[in-house]
Amino acid sequence: MTLHVDGVSYAYGAKPALDGVGFRAERGRFTALLGPNGAGKSTLFGLLSGLLTTRSGRIEVAGHDMARAPRAALAAMGIVFQQTTLDLDLTVRQNLRYFAALRGLSGRAAGPRIDAALERLNMAERAGEKVRALNGGHRRRTEIARALLHNPQVLLLDEPTVGLDAAARRGITDHVHDLARDGMAVLWATHLTDEVAADDHLLVLHRGRVLADGPATDVTGNRPLAETFLTMTSTPA
Numbered sequence: 001m002t003l004h005v006d007g008v009s010y011a012y013g014a015k016p017a018l019d020g021v022g023f024r025a026e027r028g029r030f031t032a033l034l035g036p037n038g039a040g041k042s043t044l045f046g047l048l049s050g051l052l053t054t055r056s057g058r059i060e061v062a063g064h065d066m067a068r069a070p071r072a073a074l075a076a077m078g079i080v081f082q083q084t085t086l087d088l089d090l091t092v093r094q095n096l097r098y099f100a101a102l103r104g105l106s107g108r109a110a111g112p113r114i115d116a117a118l119e120r121l122n123m124a125e126r127a128g129e130k131v132r133a134l135n136g137g138h139r140r141r142t143e144i145a146r147a148l149l150h151n152p153q154v155l156l157l158d159e160p161t162v163g164l165d166a167a168a169r170r171g172i173t174d175h176v177h178d179l180a181r182d183g184m185a186v187l188w189a190t191h192l193t194d195e196v197a198a199d200d201h202l203l204v205l206h207r208g209r210v211l212a213d214g215p216a217t218d219v220t221g222n223r224p225l226a227e228t229f230l231t232m233t234s235t236p237a
């Protein structure tokens with residue numbers, strides 16, 4: 001079960017933001033979508049999450065066409081946006097409970113799912129704490145746990161480590177790699193080359209186009225990724 005994107009284009013008025021973007025994010029794989037500022041990552045996430053729509057191209061999630069069956073497509077996805085959307089005055093558990101209700105999960109069904117999701121992100125001990133009292137890394141973990149509640153097959157994360165220190169960044173990156181190892185299709189947008197592991201699948205997006213698509217080691221050859229990325233994105237697309 002995967003995310004398929006084919007020939008997707010999008011423009012803000014006359015200004016193109018995505019130009020014929022196509023790729024696959026497969027089950028059990030961590031797919032890193034690496035692009036500098038303005039590459040089109042947020043626009044792509046807007047289309048994948050149904051906030052934006054386009055007539056050019058096709059997005060399919062776990063076999064459901066985003067244009068024809070958006071509810072089924074969205075139900076198969078967990079999404080972590082760049083900006084946090086937690087209620088700071090609720091506890092971790094209350095935030096998850098609220099979201100579970102929005103997703104149509106009854107209290108009885110939600111409880112075990114919440115416990116499992118918090119456990120998975122090493123957040124079980126903090127379930128009763130107010131989000132306001134958590135550091136940035138733990139807030140992010142809470143958001144990722146929340147995105148897993150409805151057992152999605154595809155997990156999308158838009159620059160989820162923005163504003164975190166190095167240790168928290170590493171923790172979150174490692175946790176999400178584990179989720180991919182456990183069988184999820186993960187699409188992780190970033191502009192930071194050190195978040196990409198050698199065995200990740202790598203997409204390089206620049207000026208709305210996919211410039212590279214393959215195992216990270218194939219894309220970089222023997223060179224450091226940071227160097228490859230700078231070379232690719234410093235020349236006009």
Ligand SMILES: Nc1ncnc2c1ncn2[C@@H]1O[C@H](COP(=O)(O)OP(=O)(O)OP(=O)(O)O)[C@@H](O)[C@H]1O
Pocket residue numbers: 012015016017035036037038039040041042043044191
């Ligand atoms: N609402 C908008 N109206 C007009 N142009 C926009 C709008 N949102 C984004 N753009 C433009 O579309 C292009 C892609 O932007 P997008 O935000 O998708 O890139 P990004 O890779 O997410 O960048 P960042 O890392 O800075 O968020 C950029 O040239 C940007 O200026």
